[in-house]
Amino acid sequence: MDHIRKAFDEIATGYDAQREFIIPDMRQFYGVAVWAAGSPSVSPAILDVGAGTGLLSALLLEKYPSATLTLLDISDRMLAVARERFRDHPAVRFSSGDYSRVDLGGPYDLVCSALSIHHLEPGDKCRLFARIFSVLKPGGIFVNADQAEGESPYFTGKYREYWDEFLKNGPLASTESAEIRRRRDTLDKNEKLSVQIAWLHGAGFSDVDVVYKNRNFIVTVARK
Numbered sequence: 001m002d003h004i005r006k007a008f009d010e011i012a013t014g015y016d017a018q019r020e021f022i023i024p025d026m027r028q029f030y031g032v033a034v035w036a037a038g039s040p041s042v043s044p045a046i047l048d049v050g051a052g053t054g055l056l057s058a059l060l061l062e063k064y065p066s067a068t069l070t071l072l073d074i075s076d077r078m079l080a081v082a083r084e085r086f087r088d089h090p091a092v093r094f095s096s097g098d099y100s101r102v103d104l105g106g107p108y109d110l111v112c113s114a115l116s117i118h119h120l121e122p123g124d125k126c127r128l129f130a131r132i133f134s135v136l137k138p139g140g141i142f143v144n145a146d147q148a149e150g151e152s153p154y155f156t157g158k159y160r161e162y163w164d165e166f167l168k169n170g171p172l173a174s175t176e177s178a179e180i181r182r183r184r185d186t187l188d189k190n191e192k193l194s195v196q197i198a199w200l201h202g203a204g205f206s207d208v209d210v211v212y213k214n215r216n217f218i219v220t221v222a223r224k
Contacts, residue, residue: 019055021170022180023115024163025214030114032212033145034059036221037110040139042066044109047135049099049128050074050116054082054092056145060112061089068092070108072099073116100124106135114145118190125191130203133224142205142222149190150216159215193218 020026033056037046043066048057051071061067069086072095073079079094086092095102100120104111111132117125132142150156167177193210197220200208205222212219 018172018176018180021172022167023217024166025217029145029212029214029217029219030056030059032219033112033114033143034063036141036143036211036219037063037112038141039064039109041109043068045107046070046110046112047072047104047106047108049104049111049113049132050119051082052078052114052116054085056112056114057082057092058085060110061086061092066091070095070105072097072102072104074098100128104131104135107137108135108140109137110141110143111136112143112145115147117144118147119187121189122191122195125196126199126202129196129199129222133203133205133222136224138224140224142200142224143219144196144222145212145217145219147188147190147216148193148196148218151192151194156216162215190216193220196220 023029037060042064044064045068046060046064048054048069048071051057051073052075054071057069057071061069069092071079071082071092074097076096079096083094117128120128136142150159164181167180172180197208197210200220200222205224207223209221210218211221
């Protein structure tokens, strides 16, 4: 995981500014994830896995102003940006570490993640889903806004063409766009959506569904 830590340390300060030019329909993508993060509690305990700069956590805090948030990420520099973002929020905590290995803490009402888990190897993804299940309270929700491989090489290629066209037509410089594609090709380890759903069921989640899909950008929800 050292290569992932290094890669995200290098882009921490400019990460948020680029998101909307990298992720198609980014606001809807994140908006659906926040909508799906339901809890009967007005002050839920929330874990953000691979929290990065805290973009998803900030949106969740708007929905649940009294929440207790734990942001877990492998990149200290990404968390430094998050610390600045939440400097006036004492109920936001920060934890640095490889979330595929470290203790997740808990129990939590909600566990959420955005654009992070796809960096893990398949076995680590599967085990993480089971570990997330174990730290959720009964009735707790896991929301994963992430990437998925196409169900066949044909669709994988079509999704890649769509994303490349989006990057090409955006405001990013050609060098930035090329660097994004390079990181995508070296760091991303996407898994089929059908496989991810099977892993969630296998972890023990009673309700699993896909609430958003735009080519390879997906939001899955699982309830314990």
